[in-house]
Amino acid sequence: MSLLLLAGSLLITVVCYLLGLPFFFLFLFIPLLPYFGRGPVRMKRCPVCGWETAGREDFCPWDGSRLTPADGQGDD
Ligand SMILES: [Zn+2]
Incomplete structure (x- = not known):
């Protein structure tokens, strides 16, 4: 499941990078969100x-x- 999220995140990241969007790197953190949310x-x-x-x-x-x-x- 996390691999799927990672793949999707990378895909979005590549698309945004190709489009020249400056915030593409934000999507790199998407797969990490569940881990951050798991703490509290x-x-x-x-x-x-x-x-x-x-x-x-x-x-x-x-x-x-x-x-x-x-x-x-x-x-x-
Ligand atoms: Zn009960």
Whole structure:
């Protein structure tokens, strides 16, 4: 998947370079965005069933329990 993003990014970069656009290098960072975005993601965990999400859910979709933050200090 990241290879596909990289290939697409390189393709856009080459096209922009050929067009003489000065900001073509910005597209080089596109494949890196998911990695940057992965850091501050706050995981939430259901204390009842252990369901985890990085989304905006506040309640477990399975049992309706309020999700608690799982800031990586959890135990595996
Ligand atoms: Zn649950």
